[in-house]
Amino acid sequence: MITTFLRTLAALMVAALSVYQAVAQSEDGALEITVAGGEFQPISVASPAFFSDGGEAANLAAQIRQVVMNDLVGSGLFRSIEETAFIEQVVDFDVEPTYADWQAINADALFTGHAKIEPDGRVLVKFRLFDPFSEGQVEGLQFFSDPADWRRIGHKIADAVYAKMTGEGGYFDSRIVYVDERGPKGDRQKRLAIMDQDGENLRYLTSGGDLVLTPRFSPKDQEILYISYERGQPQIFLYNLETQQREVLGNFPEMSFAPRFSPDGRQVLLSLAQGGNTDIWVMELATRKMRRLTQSPAIETAASYSPDGQQIVFESDRGGGQQIYVMSALGGSPQRISFGQGRYGTPVWSPRGDMIAFTKSSGGQFQIGVMRTDGSEERILDASFLSEGPTWAPNGRVLSFFRETPGANGRPSLWSVDITGRNLKRLNTANAGSDPAWSPLLP
Amino acid sequence: MKSTLKFLIAAGAILAVAACSEEPASPEAAAANSGGSTAAAVDQSTLQYFQQTVGDSVFFATNASSISPRARQTLQRQAQWLNANLAVNAQIAGHADERGTREFNLALGARRAESVRSFLVSQGVAAGRLSTISYGKERPAAPCSAETCWSQNRRGVTGLVGAPTS
Numbered sequence: 116m117i118t119t120f121l122r123t124l125a126a127l128m129v130a131a132l133s134v135y136q137a138v139a140q141s142e143d144g145a146l147e148i149t150v151a152g153g154e155f156q157p158i159s160v161a162s163p164a165f166f167s168d169g170g171e172a173a174n175l176a177a178q179i180r181q182v183v184m185n186d187l188v189g190s191g192l193f194r195s196i197e198e199t200a201f202i203e204q205v206v207d208f209d210v211e212p213t214y215a216d217w218q219a220i221n222a223d224a225l226f227t228g229h230a231k232i233e234p235d236g237r238v239l240v241k242f243r244l245f246d247p248f249s250e251g252q253v254e255g256l257q258f259f260s261d262p263a264d265w266r267r268i269g270h271k272i273a274d275a276v277y278a279k280m281t282g283e284g285g286y287f288d289s290r291i292v293y294v295d296e297r298g299p300k301g302d303r304q305k306r307l308a309i310m311d312q313d314g315e316n317l318r319y320l321t322s323g324g325d326l327v328l329t330p331r332f333s334p335k336d337q338e339i340l341y342i343s344y345e346r347g348q349p350q351i352f353l354y355n356l357e358t359q360q361r362e363v364l365g366n367f368p369e370m371s372f373a374p375r376f377s378p379d380g381r382q383v384l385l386s387l388a389q390g391g392n393t394d395i396w397v398m399e400l401a402t403r404k405m406r407r408l409t410q411s412p413a414i415e416t417a418a419s420y421s422p423d424g425q426q427i428v429f430e431s432d433r434g435g436g437q438q439i440y441v442m443s444a445l446g447g448s449p450q451r452i453s454f455g456q457g458r459y460g461t462p463v464w465s466p467r468g469d470m471i472a473f474t475k476s477s478g479g480q481f482q483i484g485v486m487r488t489d490g491s492e493e494r495i496l497d498a499s500f501l502s503e504g505p506t507w508a509p510n511g512r513v514l515s516f517f518r519e520t521p522g523a524n525g526r527p528s529l530w531s532v533d534i535t536g537r538n539l540k541r542l543n544t545a546n547a548g549s550d551p552a553w554s555p556l557l558p
Numbered sequence: 559m560k561s562t563l564k565f566l567i568a569a570g571a572i573l574a575v576a577a578c579s580e581e582p583a584s585p586e587a588a589a590a591n592s593g594g595s596t597a598a599a600v601d602q603s604t605l606q607y608f609q610q611t612v613g614d615s616v617f618f619a620t621n622a623s624s625i626s627p628r629a630r631q632t633l634q635r636q637a638q639w640l641n642a643n644l645a646v647n648a649q650i651a652g653h654a655d656e657r658g659t660r661e662f663n664l665a666l667g668a669r670r671a672e673s674v675r676s677f678l679v680s681q682g683v684a685a686g687r688l689s690t691i692s693y694g695k696e697r698p699a700a701p702c703s704a705e706t707c708w709s710q711n712r713r714g715v716t717g718l719v720g721a722p723t724s
Binding site: 299300301302303326328329347348349369370372373386388390391392393414416417430432436437460461474476500501503504519521522523525550 | 621652656657658659660661662664665666668669670671672673675676690691692696697698699700701702703
């Protein structure tokens with residue numbers, strides 16, 4: 116399965132299709148996203164059936180188009196216009212559409228595609244995106260890949276549509292690593308699992324024999340960090356998804372946990388227990404050199420870097436309850452930023468740098484929220500018996516987290532929500548799942 | 559040998575009945591109640607004796623790791639037992655209830671395990687015989703989502719390494 120992934124990396128090439136002479140992106144090509152309030156209107160998108168050279172290409176064309184639409188509509192920002200509403204029947208991929216016919220049905224975006232199988236067996240998919248109201252093509256791309264990796268072509272097309280129409284980065288061609296859970300509450304079997312962000316292409320990375328927790332994706336490489344109890348004490352493991360090589364990070368007499376990569380992927384923030392007391396350290400991956408960042412008798416853990424690597428955010432109970440603090444990445448004196456009612460933990464800095472996502476517990480419930488990096492503008496996005504552990508989609512607009520239901524038969528499940536609070540939905544997983552971690556956009 | 563074994567089974571049965579008939583006021587009560595029922599014939603060096611009569615678990619208040627008066631009694635019995643059975647080492651597992659985030663609970667479990675460890679050391683148990691591990695909220699003893707279960711899950715469990723099972 117990893118080899119499929121490698122093949123994808125090697126084979127999937129993306130190039131702007133020069134012959135289309137893509138129209139320079141106009142200022143008004145990107146639509147503003149309304150962040151709050153009820154006035155939000157999804158972007159209406161029309162897509163005639165993709166063209167093909169027939170045979171296997173016809174199936175791929177139809178399936179790829181469906182992936183694109185599922186991604187776009189699933190984001191909550193797009194609405195698909197029914198084909199029965201189309202006035203113009205586009206009959207040729209290379210002919211410009213009649214824009215007036217698409218304006219008449221209020222299509223904010225129109226995209227078409229074409230799939231063919233090349234003599235070398237690869238599939239070639241071309242894609243064009245039009246803005247009917249500015250009457251021009253705003254994107255044209257072509258993708259070559261192994262036909263087995265057709266889903267990634269769909270995600271890349273969806274990312275291109277999303278980026279052009281919203282002005283923000285896409286997030287569909289990405290994966291989520293998480294903990295697959297089975298068995299009774301007192302004796303859960305936990306396995307690392309990885310899937311595409313839409314739940315497809317699930318595969319397991321560990322066997323389930325050892326307790327594993329909190330996987331974290333590298334922002335740079337196809338690597339993850341996670342916790343395993345396989346050698347007794349909980350320890351941090353580094354797993355390379357391409358080589359399937361694993362190694363333990365450091366050898367400490369007590370627990371090491373709560374790892375997170377630095378934005379450049381070269382350092383790892385982690386927590387070490389010493390004499391039962393937990394503090395935050397940073398390890399340089401190349402040399403394994405450790406530097407201590409906090410030193411207090413309180414619990415300091417769950418540290419996360421700002422995207423510029425200059426600061427860290429973490430949780431501590433130094434003030435009594437669990438709260439969120441920001442500090443220089445070199446150490447120093449932390450500033451508390453969470454001041455609402457309740458306890459705050461699991462802070463994660465947005466890849467855009469503008470927000471910090473967190474878990475809050477108050478009034479017998481657990482909530483997922485976001486706040487500005489100074490703690491202002493706190494916004495709660497989900498609340499349940501247990502909602503925990505937010506992770507950012509690569510574009511910093513969407514969060515995933517997990518919920519667990521109460522009781523002896525309680526089970527965790529993965530969810531996602533837009534940072535506006537819209538589009539809260541459960542993600543498809545084979546079994547119960549917890550501790551999601553979103554990958555960066557795939558290369 | 560055979561008769562000792564029979565006696566142990568009988569003693570186990572009595573303990574089970576006692577636990578059922580008397581609702582414990584706290585999770586420790588069951589262990590504390592059974593403290594007086596030791597008979598001379600019982601092999602006190604066994605894991606079973608340690609778990610059921612000495613009491614292997616102590617319990618904590620929410621978010622706390624301080625040793626309560628009741629936990630102190632249990633740990634004093636544990637220390638006595640460990641001081642009398644020098645061939646046996648122990649690993650103390652710290653646990654938390656499900657009302658906390660995963661990583662915080664790992665840290666809290668470590669703090670609780672250390673709290674138990676340092677109390678046992680203060681009672682004369684050699685530090686080198688004691689290790690700790692935290693399970694956070696990963697291994698609840700009682701599965702319900704109510705304080706009756708959470709109070710049983712906020713615990714430190716002294717696990718023996720090298721004791722005969724019965």
